[in-house]
Amino acid sequence: MTDPLASAAGALAPREFSALVALVAASRHRLPKRLAQAAAYAVAHPDEVALGTAASIAASAEVQPSTLVRLAQHLGYQGFTDFQSVFRDRLKSRASDYGDRLRRLGEGATGSSSESLIGGFVAAARASLDSFENSLQADKFSNCVNILAEAETIYLIGRRRAYPLVACMAYGFAKLGLRAILVDSANGIDTETVAMAGRSDAAVACSFSPYAPEAVAQAEAFTRNGAPLVAITDSALSPMAALAADWVEVAETDFAGFRSLAAGMTLAIALPVAVAERRQLSAVRGGEMATAFSRARW
């Protein structure tokens, strides 16, 4: 009933993987043969422990399932399930990296001082940048740039949360001398405006869940003439993705229910530059391409 080694050593069950490894390393020589064998296997194959069942892990480690339960209890855990949860948490935090740091920040923000509030949003911004960089499909981005580089006029569609992004792009395109129109008139003629776009134009539509109906309607109106639409959105299920010739995924991390915009803004800055570069490339063809816009600064 008691757990001889662990409680004798006075150590509580570690809730973090690295601490668990340390505990195993320390108590390894004191452990009985089969338990040591199981422990060695566990720290050597953490992913399998996280995803497997007691039976499958036991088979791979060449021990009995009951040995795994005993090992867990010897280390101070309630049972195998408890032991396994450490491995699962590790996998989770590994996958999202900043995810658990954020979570901890959210839990730890007791006084909710404005400093920790800022810290939380900064962490969310970093997490967004990470996942953006990880999930970015270069070919899709490149394709989007091509589409826009060939357009006569670029229409920029985005409402609500996505509006700062298109506003930023409008500024970028303007600075770089590319014709872009920000679809944000105050008197409700936007749908008509985009409906009059020609086939040689293109549009960038930004929208995130919950997708602003107005922006979706504008994107629909735009595509009706057959002109290509490039979307910046947060999921393959987005209505914008369905309308787009190609699209780039930007899934922002949230803090306290407020989503970051860091990844989206970064893309909003990069896209005009990439389009300008592409145009230079096809125009000058091998000449000193990066000069015409390198003097444009913001």
Add this chain to the structure above:
Amino acid sequence: MTDPLASAAGALAPREFSALVALVAASRHRLPKRLAQAAAYAVAHPDEVALGTAASIAASAEVQPSTLVRLAQHLGYQGFTDFQSVFRDRLKSRASDYGDRLRRLGEGATGSSSESLIGGFVAAARASLDSFENSLQADKFSNCVNILAEAETIYLIGRRRAYPLVACMAYGFAKLGLRAILVDSANGIDTETVAMAGRSDAAVACSFSPYAPEAVAQAEAFTRNGAPLVAITDSALSPMAALAADWVEVAETDFAGFRSLAAGMTLAIALPVAVAERRQLSAVRGGEMATAFSRARW
């Protein structure tokens, strides 16, 4: 017993996550409501699907466990277990991918130019966040929040590069139910608008070098009545800093001559939340403060 949609579409169950997402995206509109809901949740929270149980996932997605089984079958899988294995495989490969991703990063940008372009802007965004976090003076930020929390109406001033920031703040304040006016009328009455602000109002002025004269003029006009101005700017020498009751420094890093906006946007998201929290705090005084706006999401 049959799986109407999937087998009718002739599609076999995808064994890879990306294909699964594509399938969900394609068949989404044909799926019944609850199934679509579950599918949307699954592609949006792949990690949780990988590690959770049918019951826990169902609870998070707000459907019945049986709905998950039905979804899996509709998509052509044998059952939930089969469906889940796709998510688990993804997690496994992601975890092992992590190592060589890092390696690739160290080798230097061998990929296409557009990829390295994005990489550069992401790096600039990270650097901006770092320096922002390091240089942030908590007392100044806190002071700015106080000023805004006491204001009746908050005017938002910003042009050109700073405009996305004030646009973002306008959205945030609106979502949180705080009265804020974005000074961006298209017909040139902005200076008059801010000149009519009262002493019990406040303004946020964003401006970065080279400081847009229009924004500076508006900030000047606003302060003339004695109302407090809060500035977000990049240097103590900024004209905005001179006009402001207090100000926060945001010095962005640039890549290829294009400055990031990540730090500024992060502040633009945090500021409204902080102001709302401060108001809650002084209004409810010790009660459950974080509830009123915790339900507001974007």
Add this chain to the structure above:
DNA sequence: CGAAATATGGAATATTTGTTTCAGAAAATA
């Protein structure tokens, strides 16, 4: 060496988890 304590394997058990079923609700169709 012999006795006590501990560890082990394998099977029995209890629990959890996935799956199926079915009555009623909702939607589609005529």
Add this chain to the structure above:
DNA sequence: TATTTTCTGAAACAAATATTCCATATTTCG
């Protein structure tokens, strides 16, 4: 609107999984 079909939620069911138990083997210590 009436009728059929499809979908949904809740609970019953079946399968799997973790855990416990116990007889036997192994080690430890007097």
